[in-house]
Amino acid sequence: MRIISSLAGLIAAVPLLSLASSSPDFTGVAHARRQRQDPCTLFASGGDDGPIFVDTLQRCDTVLIPPETTLSIATRMNTTGLSYKNIDLQGTIKFTPNMTYWIDNGFYFAFQDQIAFWILGGNDIKLFGGGTIDGSGQVWYDAFASNDTLLRPILLTIYQATNVAIEGINMINGPEWINFVNEGQGILYDGVNISAVSTSENPAKNTDGWDIYRSDNVVIINSQINNGDDCVSLKPNSTNIVASNLNCNGSHGISVGSLGQYAGEYDIVENFTSTNVRMANAENGARIKAFAGQGVGSGIVKNVTYSFFTESNVDNPLVIDQCYETTAEACAAYPSNVYIQDIWFDNFQGTSSGNEKSVVASLACSPDGRCSDINVNNITLTPPTQYGNATYTCQNVNVTGDAAYLFGDCATTGT
Known part of the structure; x- marks a missing residue:
């Protein structure tokens, strides 16, 4: 760490x-x-x-x-x-x-x-x-x-x-x-x-x-x-931040971003720790979000740890989104210029809402190595019983850590 x-x-x-x-x-x-x-x-x-x-x-x-x-x-x-x-x-x-x-x-x-x-x-x-x-x-x-x-x-x-x-x-x-x-x-x-x-x-x-x-x-x-x-x-140029021992209800999560929204701007978020968080009835749990598309900005997210999250009825308990508020077509043509590096998701437990059916975690990165050193460890998230086993999705990222097997091989095509 x-x-x-x-x-x-x-x-x-x-x-x-x-x-x-x-x-x-x-x-x-x-x-x-x-x-x-x-x-x-x-x-x-x-x-x-x-x-x-x-x-x-x-x-x-x-x-x-x-x-x-x-x-x-x-x-x-x-x-x-x-x-x-x-x-x-x-x-x-x-x-x-x-x-x-x-x-x-x-x-x-x-x-x-x-x-x-x-x-x-x-x-x-x-x-x-x-x-x-x-x-x-x-x-x-x-x-x-x-x-x-x-x-x-x-x-x-x-x-x-x-x-x-x-x-x-x-x-x-x-x-x-x-x-x-x-x-x-x-x-x-x-x-x-x-x-x-x-x-x-x-x-x-x-x-x-x-x-x-x-x-x-x-x-x-x-x-x-x-x-x-x-x-x-955490909006642009937030460094050395702690957000811990929090009870959040009804929220959109503990978010890094959104970043890269404005053309010509270089956004930085570096050294962020969020631990011991209880998230309930929320849209997101732990989230990193960055814009893509034509005419947006650039930046870097580096050295971020989310750990010991307990989640209940959360749409997206764990998410990286490098196409935030961007169409799939625009994101493919103009990938995000915000690089995301050295990220740790450790010790997550709880339930999703079923809003994404069986999906409980999503790591959606832009191509060409814009996400790197993404680590996941001790993840036990489940959807509502009617959706069966939990699904973990990702694209354009090499996932490491003891829970990496949940995401499969998604370095290029995604799962």
């Missing part, structure tokens, strides 16, 4: 029982100094609490939102450039459902055409306290059902930040992505509980638990996620 460097590697090396009971305080002395300061306490004003929250956070070392206090946030919050701050969230931060305001004023990110309610950045910041961030998502879920071009705000964006810890926070009703880490380094999420579930017939779509982009040393551990898209997604 490989070694991941720095913070992510340190946490990955800790036994899972330790992860459940403790987490590192990597803000060190600076954080200890902050804790001696008296907090500035915020209460609901009856109006827009956004401006006073931003002002207080800029002035005070520690900001406390006490229990049974709900701050109503009606205007976007820019809290970047901070240093040595504590946000002790014991109550609730709730963003108003004023769709017109947020569409016109949300912080815009060109990557995948996103907007955000709140951007939090700087150095040595801790958000904790057992409270809740509420995105009032139901109005967005219903509106998106009739307008799929609608821009919907990200619940919390960590932007240009170093040494940020988010611990013991509940995140509910996110209109779209829940957490976006953009240009961050040394970011820890520990004990974050996410719920993005519609109460109407219109599903909560694109509610990724975490999206990581242009960031290094990000750790996501000990969390419960109930949502309608990726549980965790």
